[in-house]
Amino acid sequence: MSETKTKKLKKKTLRGRFIGALILLALVISIAVSALVSKIYYDNQVYMFGEISFAVARTVSSHIEGDRIQGYLENKDKDEHYNDIQVLMEKLKTEFDIEYIYVFVPGENEFTYIWDTEEGTLIGEKENDISDKEREQLPKLLAGEETEFMINYSNKYGFFGTAWAPVYDSAGKIVAVVGVDYFMLKFLVMIILYAVYVTLLVAFITALAGFIYYRGIKRNIIRPIVLLNNATKDMVENIDKDVQFDVDIHTRDEIEDLADSFAKMDIDLRTYIKELEHVTAEKERIGAELNVATKIQADMLPRNFPAFPERKDIDIYASMTPAKEVGGDFYDFFLVDDNHIALVMADVSGKGVPAALFMVIAKTLIKNSLLDGSSPAEALSNANNQLCEGNDSDMFVTVWLAVIDLTTGKGMAANAGHEHPAIRRVDGNYELEVYRHSIAVATMEGIPFKEHEFALNAGDSLFVYTDGVAEATNADNELFGTERMLTALNEEPDAEPERVLENVMRGIDDFVEEAEQFDDITMLCFRYNGVK
Numbered sequence: 001m002s003e004t005k006t007k008k009l010k011k012k013t014l015r016g017r018f019i020g021a022l023i024l025l026a027l028v029i030s031i032a033v034s035a036l037v038s039k040i041y042y043d044n045q046v047y048m049f050g051e052i053s054f055a056v057a058r059t060v061s062s063h064i065e066g067d068r069i070q071g072y073l074e075n076k077d078k079d080e081h082y083n084d085i086q087v088l089m090e091k092l093k094t095e096f097d098i099e100y101i102y103v104f105v106p107g108e109n110e111f112t113y114i115w116d117t118e119e120g121t122l123i124g125e126k127e128n129d130i131s132d133k134e135r136e137q138l139p140k141l142l143a144g145e146e147t148e149f150m151i152n153y154s155n156k157y158g159f160f161g162t163a164w165a166p167v168y169d170s171a172g173k174i175v176a177v178v179g180v181d182y183f184m185l186k187f188l189v190m191i192i193l194y195a196v197y198v199t200l201l202v203a204f205i206t207a208l209a210g211f212i213y214y215r216g217i218k219r220n221i222i223r224p225i226v227l228l229n230n231a232t233k234d235m236v237e238n239i240d241k242d243v244q245f246d247v248d249i250h251t252r253d254e255i256e257d258l259a260d261s262f263a264k265m266d267i268d269l270r271t272y273i274k275e276l277e278h279v280t281a282e283k284e285r286i287g288a289e290l291n292v293a294t295k296i297q298a299d300m301l302p303r304n305f306p307a308f309p310e311r312k313d314i315d316i317y318a319s320m321t322p323a324k325e326v327g328g329d330f331y332d333f334f335l336v337d338d339n340h341i342a343l344v345m346a347d348v349s350g351k352g353v354p355a356a357l358f359m360v361i362a363k364t365l366i367k368n369s370l371l372d373g374s375s376p377a378e379a380l381s382n383a384n385n386q387l388c389e390g391n392d393s394d395m396f397v398t399v400w401l402a403v404i405d406l407t408t409g410k411g412m413a414a415n416a417g418h419e420h421p422a423i424r425r426v427d428g429n430y431e432l433e434v435y436r437h438s439i440a441v442a443t444m445e446g447i448p449f450k451e452h453e454f455a456l457n458a459g460d461s462l463f464v465y466t467d468g469v470a471e472a473t474n475a476d477n478e479l480f481g482t483e484r485m486l487t488a489l490n491e492e493p494d495a496e497p498e499r500v501l502e503n504v505m506r507g508i509d510d511f512v513e514e515a516e517q518f519d520d521i522t523m524l525c526f527r528y529n530g531v532k
Contacts, residue, residue: 022213026206034199042191046161050149053163053180056092060101061178063088066169069105069176072114076123085115093117099160099183103167105176106138114176129156141166142174151184159184224249228258300360301330305498313406313531314341317497318524321468321505321517328355328397329466329520330363334371339407342370345418345464345524346399349440354393362387362397362441376401376414377451380441384416384449387442396440400464402454409456409528414449416441419467420482422489426459430489432482458530463489463500468519474512484511497525 064085072082089101100118104111110128113121131152141147141164150162160181167176227249249255307316318331328348336342344366348355365386369379380399387397400418404411413421415437424430438449456462465485472480488507492499501523508521 022210026203026210029206030199030203033202034195037198038191038195041194045191046149046151049161049182050163052096053098053149053161053182054165056096056098056101057163057165057178057180059092060085060089060103060180061165061167064103064167064176064178066167066173066175069114069167069169072123073105073112078123082115086117089115089117098180100179100181102179102181103176104179106142129154134162137164141177144174159188221255224255228255300363302333307333308335313529315497315527315529316343316525317501319501319505319522321521323351323468323517323520328359329468329522330359331464331522331524332363332367333524333526334367336370336373336403339405341404341406341526342367343402343404343462343464343524343526344399345401345466345522346397347418347466347468347520347522348397349395350393354395358387358395358397358442362399366399366401370401370403375451376403376412377449380414380416380438380449381447384441384443384447385445388445391442396442398440398467402462404456404526404528406528407531409458409460409530411454411456412451413454414438414451416449419465419470422463422486423454423456424461424463424489424493426457427494429493430461430463430486432486456528458528461493461497461500461525461527463523463525465504465524466520466522468517468521469504469508469523471519472508472512472521473515473518475515480508480511497527500525 065081068079068081071077078086085103092098093101098117100116102113102117102121103115104113104127109130110126111130113125113127114123116125131150131154133150133152137147137150144166147164151159152162153159161184162182163180165178165180166174167178169175301320302318305317308314316333318333320329320331322329328346328350330344330346330348332342332344334342344363346359346362346366348359348362350358362383365383366379369382370376374382380401383399397416398418399416400413400421401416402411402413415435417437417440420432420434420437422430423433433454435452436450439447469485470480470482474480484507485504488504489500491503491507495503504523505521
């Protein structure tokens, strides 16, 4: 919509729309009432003219001696009876303002006149200008049935109404027809004038009623709405100022209730804005603290790669892609001594700062235990017992933990409720290493943790991850799953660890597309190259 058109639309006010609606309503009512009244008047007038015409026709018919008709046709002589009928017809014509009164003998396609009030008409004169309605009604008349008042139009006679009455002879036979024609042009002019008069009268009455109604609407609806609109604009413009919503509306109806609601809304809105400012400031403060917590959390994870550039027997790469909130995912890897490396992948329940703090404690406890020479199971047991102390929030952490002897490739792993790792043997593909694992850490004090041995040969790789990988979700609420994860891993199964993680992350991104990430995505890939 163009700017010009928008401005024009804005200029239409409620008052203008209402006045336009009233004018349209008055016009419709005027036309409808005028048409209805004119139709009723027209029908009444046609009925009245018809009754008069039939009465005149029957009067003339009753005075005619039907046995004389044939003689008049044959001799064309006018006797005393003929003249008496002519005088009667002239008198009735004048008295009732009738255009024509005539008597004719009907034929198949013509009428033969006997009497006619039109000057110059002779006995026996023919007329073949017969309308369709006359042709339709004539058989009914000759059959003794009643005919209707006919409205006809003729090029010769114009617009007229006709009534017929039969003339009987002494034997009861119809020998002639008396016709009465009313000239309808003046009737139509009268109808039109009447319609105009009615239209003007109705329009005046409707306009007067509309004006009175408009005054009431203006006082009780339009003016209060305009006041309410102006007050609302002032409220919006001064929402940040100490100016209260003020409008004087006393209509004692829903509009007054609406004004009261707006006044209450103004108070509530100002209160809400003040609270929102406070909440926004608090949210910004918390957001800043979360950003700091996120940075602290990220800084606690080893991020310098290559991690052990001086060593040729191992290659390792890890990454964590955080969700919007601070999470509890963490990974860790470190040399316990020159010949042993520890790998840790864990996921703390929950989100936010509590999860991040729990993650820091868990990471520290596990690392310290391993550095003190504990086995994976012992490290988990020590961390579990300490984390259970004062764990009122009932948080827990799933952990996969392994210590690998770099001289032999043999390792010891423990899994506390975590995802199953994927192992790739040299010249093979990544496959899940599925085995029974223990329950999560910090769920119950004093529980034992299982551990199992495994061995890596030169060229073997190990991939561990958190549930953010398998549970990445697309817009159709489908999970990425371990099958798609293995497919991404095996795109380039012999690739370097960094490349392996890039392939998995690309597979996740292609799958979820624009869907929001709700969980951290944490991965670690370790390749054992063997003793060089």
